[in-house]
Amino acid sequence: MKTVLAYDLGASSGRLVAQKFNGNTLNTKEIHRFVNKPIAQNNHYYWDYDHLIHELNDGLNKVDFPTESLGIDTWGVDFGLLNKNGDLVTKPFSYRDTHSVPYVKQATNQIPALKLFQQTGNEISPINTLFQLMAIQDQYPHYLSETHNILMTPNLLMHALSGSTINEFAIASTSQLVNANKTWDQDIQHTFFNQTLPFAPIEMPHQIVGNLTNHSNIKMALVPGHDTACALSALPIQTPNAVFISIGTWGLIGKEVNTPNTTIEAFQKGFTNEGTSEGHYRFQKNAMGFWILQKWREEWKQQGLYFTYEQEIQALQAARPFQMFIDPDDELFFNPTSMTKAIKKYCFKTNQQVPLTPGAHIRCLLESLALKYAYTINQIEQITKTKTTAIHIGGGGTQNKNLCQFIANATKKIVHTGPTEASSIGNGLSQLRALGEVRTIEEGRQLVANSFEMTRYEPQNESEWQEATEKFQQLLHT
Numbered sequence: 520m521k522t523v524l525a526y527d528l529g530a531s532s533g534r535l536v537a538q539k540f541n542g543n544t545l546n547t548k549e550i551h552r553f554v555n556k557p558i559a560q561n562n563h564y565y566w567d568y569d570h571l572i573h574e575l576n577d578g579l580n581k582v583d584f585p586t587e588s589l590g591i592d593t594w595g596v597d598f599g600l601l602n603k604n605g606d607l608v609t610k611p612f613s614y615r616d617t618h619s620v621p622y623v624k625q626a627t628n629q630i631p632a633l634k635l636f637q638q639t640g641n642e643i644s645p646i647n648t649l650f651q652l653m654a655i656q657d658q659y660p661h662y663l664s665e666t667h668n669i670l671m672t673p674n675l676l677m678h679a680l681s682g683s684t685i686n687e688f689a690i691a692s693t694s695q696l697v698n699a700n701k702t703w704d705q706d707i708q709h710t711f712f713n714q715t716l717p718f719a720p721i722e723m724p725h726q727i728v729g730n731l732t733n734h735s736n737i738k739m740a741l742v743p744g745h746d747t748a749c750a751l752s753a754l755p756i757q758t759p760n761a762v763f764i765s766i767g768t769w770g771l772i773g774k775e776v777n778t779p780n781t782t783i784e785a786f787q788k789g790f791t792n793e794g795t796s797e798g799h800y801r802f803q804k805n806a807m808g809f810w811i812l813q814k815w816r817e818e819w820k821q822q823g824l825y826f827t828y829e830q831e832i833q834a835l836q837a838a839r840p841f842q843m844f845i846d847p848d849d850e851l852f853f854n855p856t857s858m859t860k861a862i863k864k865y866c867f868k869t870n871q872q873v874p875l876t877p878g879a880h881i882r883c884l885l886e887s888l889a890l891k892y893a894y895t896i897n898q899i900e901q902i903t904k905t906k907t908t909a910i911h912i913g914g915g916g917t918q919n920k921n922l923c924q925f926i927a928n929a930t931k932k933i934v935h936t937g938p939t940e941a942s943s944i945g946n947g948l949s950q951l952r953a954l955g956e957v958r959t960i961e962e963g964r965q966l967v968a969n970s971f972e973m974t975r976y977e978p979q980n981e982s983e984w985q986e987a988t989e990k991f992q993q994l995l996h997t
Contacts, residue, residue, distance in 0.1 A: 520539060520540070520541050521539070521540045521587050521951065521954060521956055522537055522538065522539045522540075522584065522585065522586045522587060523537075523538050523540075523586065523587050523588050523589070523590070523740070523947045523950040523951060523954070524536070524537055524538075524550070524579075524582065524586050524588070524589040524590075524737070525538060525589075525590055525591075525592070525742075525943040525944070525946035525947045525950070526575060526578070526589065526590070526591040526592070526676070526946075527592055527593075527746060527749070527940070527942045527943035527946055528555060528571070528591070528592070528593040528594070528672075528673075528676075528746075529555070529593075529594060529746060529767050529768055529942075530555065530556075530594045530767075530768045530769070531554070531555060531556060531767075531768050531813060532552065532553065532554055532555055533552070533553050533555050533571070533574060533575075534549055534551065534552045534553075534940075534943065535549070535550040535551040535552075535575075535578035535579070535581075536548065536549055536550065536940060536943040536944075536946075536947070537549075537550050537582070537584075537586065538943075538944065538947035540947075540951055540956055540957075540966075543969065544966070544969050544970040545944070545947070545966055545967070545970040545971075546970070547940060547943070547944065547947075550578055550581050550582060551574070551577065551578030551581055553574040553577075553578075555567075555570075555571065555574075557613035557615050557616075560610075563612060563616050563618060564612065564613040564615045564616040565610035565611060565612055565613055565616075566597065566610065566611045566612075566613050566672075567610075568599070568607060568610055568611055571676065572676075572679050575676060575679070575680060576680075576733070579680075579731070579733070579734055579737075582734075586737055587737070587738060587950070587954055588727065588737060588738040588739070588740040588950045588953065588954065589680070589731060589737055589738070589739060589740060589950075590740040590741070590742035590946045590947070590949060590950045591673045591676050591677055591680075591742070591744070591946075592673055592690075592742060592743060592744055592745060592746045592748075592749045592942055592943075592945075592946050593672045593673040593676070593690070593744065593745070593746060594614075594672070594745075594746060594768075594769075595690060595693030595745050595747075595793070596614050596646050596647055596648050596651070596693050596694060597611055597612065597613065597614055597648075597651075597671070597672045598611065598648055598651075598669055598670060598671050598672060598675065598694075599611045599669070599670050599672065599675035599678075600655075600662055600663070600665075600666040600668075600669055601666065601667060601668040601669075601670065601675075601678070601684075602665050602666065602667055603667045605668075605678070605682070608662050608665045608666055609659070609662055611672065611675065612651055612655070614646035614651070615854050616651075617645070617854070618651075618654045618658065619645045619646070619647075619650040619651045619653065619654040620645040620650075621654075622645070622650045622653040622654050622657070623643060623644075623645050623650055625653065626649065626650065626653060626711060627643065629710055629711065630707070630710060632786075633783065633786050635695070635707075636781060636786045637781040637786075638698060638699075638704065638706075638707065639694075639695045639696065639697060639698060639704065639707070640692070640699070640779035640781055640791065640792030640793075640800065641692075641693070641694070641695040641791050641792065641793070642789055642790060642791035642805065643695075644695075644791075644805070647693070647694060647695040648671075648693070648694035648695060648696055649694060649695040649696050649707070649711070650695070652711075652712070652716070653711055653712075656711075656712060663712075663716070666716075666717055667717055668684050668717055668718075668719050669686075669716060669717055669718045669719065670684065670686060670719050671686050671687070671690040671691055671693075671694070671744060672690070672744075673687065673690055673744035673745075674686050674687060674690065674719065674744060677728075677739060677741075680731050680732060680733075680739065681728070681729045681730065681731050681732055681739035682729065682732060683728045683729050683739055683741075684719045685719055685720065685721075685722050685728055685741060686718060686719045686720065686721050686722070686744075687721070687722060687723075687724055687741055687742070687743065687744040688701055688721050688722070688723050688724065688743075688794045688798060689724065689743040689744055689745045689748035689793065689794035689795065689796065690743070690744030690745045690748075690794075691703075691718075691721050691744075691794070692745075692792075692793045692794035692800075693745060693793050695707075696708070696718070697721065699778075699779060701721060701794075701798070702721060703715075703716075703718045703721065722741060723798055724741050724742050724743045724744075724796055724949050724953075725741070725742070725796070725949050725952040725953045726740070726741050726953050727739070727740055727741075727953050727954070728740070728741045740949065740950040740953045740954075741953070742796075742945075742946045742949035742950060742953075743794075743795070743796040743945065743946070743949055745793065745794070746765075746767075746942040747765045747771045747793070747801065747803075747942070748793070748794060748795055748796050748801065748945070749796070749941070749942045749943070749944075749945030749946045749949070750763075750765040750913045750914055750941035750942040750945055751763050751765070751775070751795060751796070751801060751913075751941075751945065752795070752796040752797075752945040752948060752949070752960055752963060752964075753913065753938060753941040753942070753944040753945035753948060753963070753964070753967050754911040754913050754941060754964070754967075755911070755935075755937075755964045755965070755967045755968040755973065756775075756909075756911050756964060757964070757968075758908045758909055759908065760774065760905045760906065760907060760908045761774065761907065761908050761909045761910070761911055762774050762896055762899060762907045762909070762910050762911070763775075763801075763910075763911050763912075763913070764892060764910060764911070764912045764913075764916070764926070765912075765913050765914045765916075765941065765942075766808050766809070766912060766913075766914045766915065766916025766917070766919075766922070767808050767809065767914045767915050767916065768808050768809055768810045768813065769805060769806065769807065769808045769810070770806040770807055770808040770847075770888065770892065770916070771801075771803055771804070771805055771806065772803055772804050772806060772892055772895045772896060772899070773790075773801045773802050773803025773804065773899065774801075774802055774803075774899060774903065774905075774907075775795060775799060775800070775801060775802075776792075776799065776800050776801075776802045776903070777799050777800070778799075778800065779792035779800050779802070780792060780800075780802045780902065780903065782902065784901075784902050785802070785902050788804075788898050788902065789804060790802060790803065790804055790898075790899075790902065791803060791804070791805060796945065796949060796960060797960055802899070802902075802903065804895045804898070804899075806847065806848055806891060806892070806895060807847035807848050807852065807888065807891075808888075808916065809915075809916070810852070811847060811852050811858055811862075811884055812881065812884055814855075814858035815858050815859065815877070815880055815881075818857065818858060818859050819877060824877065826877065831877070831881055832921065833878075834876065834877050834878030834881060835878050835881045835882050835885065835921060836878075836921075837878050838874075838876065838878035838879045838881070838882040839879075839882075840882065840886065840983070840987075841886065841983070841986075841987045841990070842872060842874070842879065842882075842883065843866055843871040843872055843873070843874060843879075843883050844871070844883065844886065844887045844890065844987075844990065844991050844994050845862060845865050845866075845883060845884070845887045846865075846887070846891065846994065846995055847884065847887050847888055847891055848891065849865060851864060851865050852865075859880075862874065862880065862883070869994060869997065885919070885921055885922045885925055886925060886987065887991070888922060888925075888926075889922060889925035889926045889928065889929040889930075890929050890987060890988060890991040891991075892926055892929065892930070893926070893929035893930040893988065894991070894992065894995065896910070896930055896932075907930075907932060909932070909933055909934075909935060910926065910927075910930060910932050910933070910934045910935065911934075911935050911936075912926070912934060912935070912936045912937075913936075913937070913938065913939075913941030913942075914939070914941055914942065915939060917936040917937055917938075917939045917941075917974070918939055920974075923936050923974070923976050924976050924979065926976070927976040927977060927978045927979070928978050928979055928980055928981075928984040929984055929987075929988065930978070931978045931981065931984075932978065933975065933976070933977060933978075934975070934976040935973055935974070935975055935976075936973065936974045936975075936976070937971055937972060937973040937974060938967060938971040938973075944967060944971075945963075948960075948963040948966070948967075951963070
């Protein structure tokens with residue numbers, strides 16, 4: 520029996536999950552869970568680093584059983600700047616901060632957007648590490664002059680717990696600063712910063728890199744640092760040309776490819792290429808997930824409206840279908856002061872009725888997410904010239920059975936869901952590989968299939984969803 524610990528941090532919450540491997544199956548148990556959200560300070564959004572470290576240690580202090588190792592995965596693009604003493608130069612900025620937006624235009628005036636995409640494989644997005652660092656260089660140049668190490672977020676947290684200074688490939692590949700050789704691109708750095716920045720070196724996952732400082736009996740494992748890379752490695756995909764969707768705060772839709780797809784069509788349609796646990800790539804679209812609903816819930820609570828998950832489902836089912844649609848990826852919904860006002864503005868702009876009840880809001884969002892995911896999958900088929908054989912959904916979104924059924928309806932394809940905690944399970948599988956207990960990704964995926972219940976959804980109500988698809992696509996092209 521081997522037990523490993525997986526810290527899986529998303530952009531709204533974090534969890535510590537223990538995973539026990541008996542040689543045939545994997546059992547999981549949540550040890551600790553906490554809220555994670557940016558804090559507003561001095562006209563910026565930062566991650567509450569002290570809070571995160573407190574919660575990481577709090578969770579580890581709850582572990583009262585023998586365990587082999589710990590791995591950490593998080594969201595992408597964000598990072599920390601460390602000085603020569605290994606301390607933070609500043610609180611880590613959050614990708615929700617808009618200070619990086621003006622630097623996209625500045626950067627693409629120096630390197631054309633298509634060339635930058637082809638050089639890094641990454642979609643040109645202001646949240647990317649490159650543009651955040653450009654904003655820091657312009658607004659706070661002393662931060663970079665004091666920096667001796669740049670670590671992506673999961674590796675920053677690893678440093679806090681173990682002292683290791685390594686950047687893992689999958690998380691580094693979200694930065695717009697890594698080239699096809701899987702190294703930090705020096706040409707890009709010299710173009711925008713007139714120097715080589717002190718990024719810690721990139722290494723591949725599935726290895727032990729030390730021990731925890733305060734729990735020296737626990738090994739520190741380097742796992743895929745990006746939660747989507749972890750989730751993908753835990754999905755029991757057993758057919759070629761399957762599409763994956765990882766649904767949490769964000770919705771990430773894509774497929775596994777051996778090399779980055781940097782065609783003009785991929786660039787024009789907003790796709791990106793990010794690393795997998797195997798050193799290959801996820802050709803994917805970074806889309807909206809439950810962020811909009813999370814913000815609505817906050818606003819409803821401020822109005823004295825409290826809903827359980829079951830009450831949300833009842834409200835959804837009571838609302839009439841296909842009354843209005845939104846493009847969930849419209850910039851209106853990225854980080855508005857009021858998400859309720861944002862959907863009103865969108866509906867007015869597109870000459871649609873405004874949802875009036877919480878149920879109508881929820882139905883509008885879930886139908887729109889399903890239709891947008893179907894639209895994206897159709898683009899993937901066109902760009903890669905392959906037909907999707909199956910859809911595998913992992914992450915917290917698997918618990919929303921209405922959304923999963925809507926996705927099957929909208930895509931007219933079989934949908935397989937599970938496991939729910941795909942990111943933390945993929946994290947644990949990587950540790951088991953580092954420990955020599957699991958040999959390959961295929962072996963790990965079979966272990967998941969043997970250990971967790973999966974759900975299958977078949978398409979329903981084809982004519983109604985076809986009509987909705989046509990209306991939704993008209994909306995996207997207006």
